Amino acid sequence: MAVEVQYRVVRNGIEKMTFTNKKEADAYDRLLDLADHIETVLEGAPVTLDEAEREALALYLAENQQALTGPKKKTAKKEDINSDNAADKPVKAVA
Template sequence: MAVEVQYRVVRNGIEKMTFTNKKEADAYDRLLELAEHIETVLEQGPVNLEETDREALALFLAQHQAELTGPKKKPARKADKAEKAGDDAIKAVA
């Protein structure tokens, strides 16, 4: 007989998802919490949405939260830094 641990994410008495990893279950719970908050904000917005549309949009926005923060700066590549250092050295000699 095997023992299997399961983590269930339950919202408003409804089981949303089951995980075998606590970290994943906690992350999904936080996602649903954020979606719930976004839905509350959307309710107060200037556009009237049906409840199902509002829920779907809130979940979508929560799932894509990283994309909503704007474009991220790309870290400089080592080759770019080396070229810049070489250019600086040439200017210092000249």
């Protein structure tokens, strides 16, 4: 007989998802936490949404949170900055 470990994400007594990897289960749990927070914010929004629409929109926004923050800016590494500065300096000719 094989032993299989499963991680279940349960919210309000309802099983939302089952995982075989703890890291994935924790990530999904954090996603649901974020969706709950967004739903709370949406309750005060100046638009009328019924509960099902609000839940669906909150989950969608939580899943696509990176789109809300925009793309991450590339930070220049110190090596890149030094090489860029070196390219701008004139080179002395060697005779």
